[in-house]
Amino acid sequence: xxxxxxxxPIRPLGGVAVGLTLVLIAVLVGVAGQRxxxxxSGAGTTANGSVPAxxxxxxxxxxxxxxRFQPDRITVPSGDRLVIEVTNRDDRRHDxxxxxGQRTSAIGRGAAVRLDAGVIGGPVAGWCSLPGHxxxxxxxxITTTDAPAGTGHESGHTTPGAEVPRVDAMAAPAATFTARDxxxxxxxPGRLHKRExxxxxxxxxxxxGVRQKxxxxxxxxxxxxxxxxxxxxxxxxxxxxGTVDHGIDFxxxxxxxxxxxxxIDPGQRLTYRFTAxxxxxxxxxCSTMPMLHHIGNGMYGAVIIDPPDLPKVDREYVLVQSELxxxxxxxxxxxxxxxxxxxxxxxxxxxxxxxxxxxxxARAGERVRVWLLDAGPNRDSSFHxxxxxxxxxxxxxxxxxxxxxxxxxxxxxxxxxxxGFVEMVFPEPGHYPFVSHAMVDAERGARGIxxxxxx
Numbered sequence: 001x002x003x004x005x006x007x008x009p010i011r012p013l014g015g016v017a018v019g020l021t022l023v024l025i026a027v028l029v030g031v032a033g034q035r036x037x038x039x040x041s042g043a044g045t046t047a048n049g050s051v052p053a054x055x056x057x058x059x060x061x062x063x064x065x066x067x068r069f070q071p072d073r074i075t076v077p078s079g080d081r082l083v084i085e086v087t088n089r090d091d092r093r094h095d096x097x098x099x100x101g102q103r104t105s106a107i108g109r110g111a112a113v114r115l116d117a118g119v120i121g122g123p124v125a126g127w128c129s130l131p132g133h134x135x136x137x138x139x140x141x142i143t144t145t146d147a148p149a150g151t152g153h154e155s156g157h158t159t160p161g162a163e164v165p166r167v168d169a170m171a172a173p174a175a176t177f178t179a180r181d182x183x184x185x186x187x188x189p190g191r192l193h194k195r196e197x198x199x200x201x202x203x204x205x206x207x208x209g210v211r212q213k214x215x216x217x218x219x220x221x222x223x224x225x226x227x228x229x230x231x232x233x234x235x236x237x238x239x240x241x242g243t244v245d246h247g248i249d250f251x252x253x254x255x256x257x258x259x260x261x262x263x264i265d266p267g268q269r270l271t272y273r274f275t276a277x278x279x280x281x282x283x284x285x286c287s288t289m290p291m292l293h294h295i296g297n298g299m300y301g302a303v304i305i306d307p308p309d310l311p312k313v314d315r316e317y318v319l320v321q322s323e324l325x326x327x328x329x330x331x332x333x334x335x336x337x338x339x340x341x342x343x344x345x346x347x348x349x350x351x352x353x354x355x356x357x358x359x360x361x362a363r364a365g366e367r368v369r370v371w372l373l374d375a376g377p378n379r380d381s382s383f384h385x386x387x388x389x390x391x392x393x394x395x396x397x398x399x400x401x402x403x404x405x406x407x408x409x410x411x412x413x414x415x416x417x418x419x420g421f422v423e424m425v426f427p428e429p430g431h432y433p434f435v436s437h438a439m440v441d442a443e444r445g446a447r448g449i450x451x452x453x454x455x
Contacts, residue, residue, distance in 0.1 A: 051121035054079035062096070062140070064107065065089040066170045067133065069096070069126075069140040078144040082117040094133065096140065099125040106130070120144055136443065137168060164328050167345045169445045171208040172357050179358035180220075180349040184316040184371060187227050187306055194235045197223065199242040199299075206324055207345060207352035207445070213332050214298035215242060215286070221350035222320040222375065223284070223301030230305060232276050239269045245288055250274055251417065252282035252303040261287040279307040280397040281318075281371050281419035290335065292377055296325050297333040298350070300375040302419070307394070313423060314366035319348045319383075321414075321436060321446060322375040341378050346441035348448060355448025356433075362426055365455040369423045376416030382437040383412040385424060385450065392423035411437055426452040 058076040062069050062084055076082050086096050088107040096115055097103040104113045117124070126140035127133075200219040205211050217223030228234065238248050245263040253274020260272040285291070286299035302320055323343035325333040337343070345352045362368050369392075374381040390409040393400040396418055401409055403423075412422050426432060432450040435442035 051079045051119065053081070053119045057081045057083060059083045059085065061085045061087065063087050063089055064094040064096075064128070064138075066172075067136050067138055068168070068170055069128075069138060072140050074140070074142045075145055076120050076142070078121055078146050080120060082120050082142065084115045084117055085112060086115060087112040092130075094128045094130060094138070096126055097129045098142075103129070117142065137170065164326055164334075165210040165212075167207045167210055167324070167326065167352060167445070169207070169345060169352055169443060173205075173208045173351075173354070177208075177354075177358070179354040180351065182317045182319060182349060182355070182360055184304065184318045184369075185225055185227050187229060191229075191231065192233050192235065193226070193228055194237075195224075195226070196237045196239060197248070199238070199240045199246045201242045203330070206347070206350065210326070210352075212324070212326060213330055215244075215246065215294060215332065216298050217248075217301055220301075221298040222322070223299070225302050225304065225318055226284075227304040227306070228276055230276055230279055230308060232305075234272075234274055234276065234303075236272045237269055238264065238272060240264050240266050242266055246294065246299065247287035248272060248284060249287040250282065250284045250303060252276050252280075252284070252305055257287070263288040276303075276305045278397055279305045279310075280394075281305075281373050281421065283373055283375060283417045283419065285375070292338050293333070293335045295375065295377040296323065296335070296338040302371070302373045302375075304371060307399075313369045315362055316369045316371070317360060318371040318373075319448075320350075320373045320375050321346065321348055321379075321381045321383075322350070323347070323377065323379055324352070324445075338377065343379065343444060346379055346436065346444040346446040348446060352445035353447050359431065359449040359451035362450050362452045363455045364426050364429050364452055367423055367425055368450070369421055371419070371421040372412055372414060373419040374414040374416050378416060379441060380416070380438065381412075381414045381441075381446075383414070383422065384410060384435055384437040386433040386435070387430065388424045388426060388432055388450075390422040390424050393420065394422075395420035426450065428452070429454050 058080045060074050064086060086104060086107060088094050088109060088111055091109055093106045093108055095104045095106050098117060102115060102117055104115050107113055120142060122144060124142040128138040197217045200216050202216055202219050203211050203213050214221055240246050243266055245265050247261050247263040249261045255274050264270050282303045284301050284303055286294035288294050302318060324345040324347060325337040326344045327334045372383050391403045393409045393412060401407060412420055429452050432452060434448050434450060436446040
């Protein structure tokens with residue numbers, strides 16, 4: 001290989017190298033392939049500007065994997081001829097089309113082609129032309145070493161406003177990333193549960209390379225999962241360590257909102273006491289207006305009140321679906337985006353696709369219960385596990401299906417603030433993706449994997 005290397009390194013996939021197709025049901029495995037074929041070259045062209053040819057050739061290797069080109073930015077000296085070696089390591093076909101007219105043929109799994117991009121004299125945009133791939137983020141930029149910073153991006157490829165980060169829902173987190181523990185907490189002993197919840201404004205990573213200023217309960221998004229039984233009393237002391245007023249609303253208790261849900265100023269505290277009289281998974285959230293902004297910026301959590309006859313299971317998880325509306329650097333979420341219902345991502349437990357890279361474990365033959373809460377603030381959830389069926393469905397305080405029933409379910413559909421649980425038994429070892437079956441939201445990050453090992 002001659003010439004300088006591309007300036008952006010290939011992004012490591014990390015963990016289980018798994019992505020989902022546009023229908024999000026296939027597990028991807030990287031396949032080595034070195035078979036080369038010749039693509040249309042356009043060898044006599046000069047890309048984006050008339051510059052003297054240097055007589056040099058720069059050759060760059062690009063991998064198509066995880067619905068991304070890696071690297072997705074190539075920098076070459078002005079006047080050099082660029083040759084791109086494209087290797088496809090996905091389970092689907094891809095191609096590479098340049099705005100200057102050069103293109104490859106469709107590249108099959110494990111295959112590679114060479115594309116002669118011609119003499120490069122300025123920024124050139126590239127993309128995969130297969131249906132939906134470009135819109136899903138499969139784009140590439142070629143620029144020159146003397147181009148001004150920030151040139152070469154397609155219109156619409158970057159988020160408007162240079163200070164607003166862009167979520168890549170297919171990106172892998174760093175090797176040091178630790179996913180939110182999705183295990184459901186045990187039901188505590190006793191009938192009175194006292195707890196402090198502190199409002200904290202923190203800056204946290206919400207997607208690989210994307211950090212946001214969040215308003216939180218105890219520095220967590222979602223807030224801590226609370227649990228009890230019908231008849232238990234909760235005494236929660238809310239302490240506002242933030243910089244603006246905040247409050248709290250527990251759906252698990254029926255109380256007049258006048259006092260306990262009032263906003264409190266920074267440095268103040270209040271005590272919220274309620275008795276759980278009905279079972280289910282209940283939302284709690286900030287009660288301060290505009291509630292859309294406070295919930296959309298991280299102030300939500302779940303309270304599980306066990307049904308009286310809740311049987312034991314082998315494993316139990318809790319997933320809270322919500323949306324991310326990114327604001328500017330160091331700023332809270334964008335209220336205008338929330339009002340327009342334009343989420344940058346949809347997530348389980350506060351981070352984009354975290355369980356696709358850190359799968360949830362189970363064993364074949366085990367009974368697994370998954371509690372679900374749709375915290376919104378705007379999007380419905382349609383929870384589905386690929387390759388599994390639900391023999392138990394509990395939605396909004398009511399049993400809809402149990403193992404002895406002849407029927408089953410494929411989704412648990414929830415509107416914002418609704419909750420329930422499903423149970424399933426995985427029939428054999430394997431990787432079972434789970435998604436919100438609102439496909440646009442699955443592609444925005446509402447997805448993960450159950451990694452099922454032999455019993």
